Amino acid sequence: MAQTVFAPWDEPAEKPLIRFRNVTKRFGSFVAIDDLTLDIFEREFFALLGPSGCGKTTMMRMLAGFEDPTAGAIELAGEDIAAVPPNKRAVNMMFQSYALFPHLSVYENIAFGLRRDKRPKADLDDRVAEMLKLTRLEKFARRKPHQISGGQRQRVALARSLAKAPKLLLLDEPLGALDAKLRQATQFELMDIQEKTGTTFVIVTHDQEEAMTVASRVAVMDEGRIMQVATPERIYEAPDSVYVADFIGEVNIVSGRARAIGDERYAVEWQEGQTPLIAASERPFADGQPCHLALRPEKVAIHAEQPSDIDNAVQGKILDIAYLGNLSTYHVEVPGGQVIKAQTANTRRISRRSYTWEDTVWLSWTPTAGVLLPE
Known part of the structure; x- marks a missing residue:
């Protein structure tokens, strides 16, 4: 049976779980x-990505109820949540610092919110056991946070956040404190847990690789x-x-008309005295309109001789070579002084470099290969 693609945003009949309507803060x-409108759907793993100060954490704090919009409305499951206090949403x-209770065991940290809701003991035990299993922490239930x-x-922070089965889980830079290898492994764990629970996750991050890995x-x-949302x-x-x-990611931007x-x-x-570059584009451009060709380095091939029968061939001189193990990136200066990056995969274990400085x-x-963009 063919697997159906998860894309509720393409279904006009689908109602969003979260709706920002002309929200200004x-x-x-x-x-x-600034007058932001956005829909997020149930079961989505949605990433808010941008540099520091772009507003992503403010959006998350408004969803959590720690900030109120100055104008506009935020709806959760069709209800305007402006008047709903944070603890009733x-x-x-889940905070970047995890905010675990140091004096409580892993078990008690996860059980904390359930105890406050006065859950019956049997229910509470079952739910904590379920969360420990989901996050593969069964062996660590009696340890304190400093012992893990x-x-x-x-x-543990994730299990505690999910214990009360929220409709929506907000993750503020959740992997920022982890080293690179662990961060990568944890990204896949997060995706797995999100899929198993069916909870809608909204993650705030400035790490583009993280956003591209985990998000729908x-x-x-x-x-x-x-x-852009896509x-x-x-x-x-x-x-x-x-x-x-x-x-x-990395990109070459070549400006022209x-x-x-x-x-x-x-x-x-793009450069006086140079052959024009040829680009395909569904987006219309007027003759003489300023434009930018965005070209990823992995889509640029590098040759020792002038290639024949190719629309775009530009001569240049190698200024720099970055060897990244699996890839080599060549920084090539072309006429007019612009530097274009070309990337090649290092498929053989020991290969003499074909080109040098x-x-x-x-x-x-x-x-x-490239995307033609307006000003």
């Missing part, structure tokens, strides 16, 4: 969130506005703006 004269929040590792503490959709933010694949392959293209040369094909005049090389790419 001001702190004095500073606008933290079907929302839980950072990754395990992170899982990513909202890229800047200065209180959402620049699946990680679309954000990377079809960015809406130079800002989004530049924010996610567009001229239509056929059906959804444009010549980009100061070599003259040719770069090439197909018309569909």
Whole structure:
């Protein structure tokens, strides 16, 4: 049986779990969130991604009830939550610091919220056991937080947040305190737990790799506005703006002026005396309109000789080489002084480098390799 793709945002009949409607949040004269409208659906793993100060944590704090919108409305499951105090919302929040009780065991940390809700003992025991199993902490139930590792503490905080079965779990930079290897492993654990529980997760992060790994959709933010909301694949392959293209991953941005040369094909005049670059684009451009070609380094091939029968071939000189183990990135200066990065995979264990510093090389790419963007 074919697996159905999870994409409720493409279904007009689907009702969002969370709805931001024209939400503005001001702190004095500073606008933290600027007339923002956004839908998040049930069972989504949604990432708010952006640099420090872009408003992502403010959005999360408004969802949790720690801040109120200055204007607009936030709905949870069709209900305006403005008047609902934080402790009465079907929302839980996991903080970057985990905020575990140092004097309580792992078991008691997870049970804390359930005890406050006066759950019957048998129910409470069953629920904590379920959470310990989900987060693979059964062996550590009697230990105190200082007796377990950072990754395990992170899982305790997660288990405690999920114990009361919230409709929505907010995660504020949850993996920030973990080292790179553990962070990677924990990302997959988070995805697994989210899928098993069916809880809607909203994660705030400035780590693009994290957002691209865990999320069903990513909202890229800047200065209180959402620049683009899409699946990680679309954000990377079809960015809406130079800002989004530049924010996610490595990219070459070549500026020029567009001229239509056929059906959804444009010549980009980018440097005087140079052959125009050819780009395919469904987005229309007027003749002479300023444009930017966003081109990922892995889509740029590098050659010793001028390649034939290729639309885009540019000669340049290697300025720098970054060897990253699995990849090598060549920084190539092309006419006019712009540096274009080209990436090659190091597929053989020991291979003599084909190109070195100061070599003259040719770069090439197909018309569909880049994304043509307006100013």
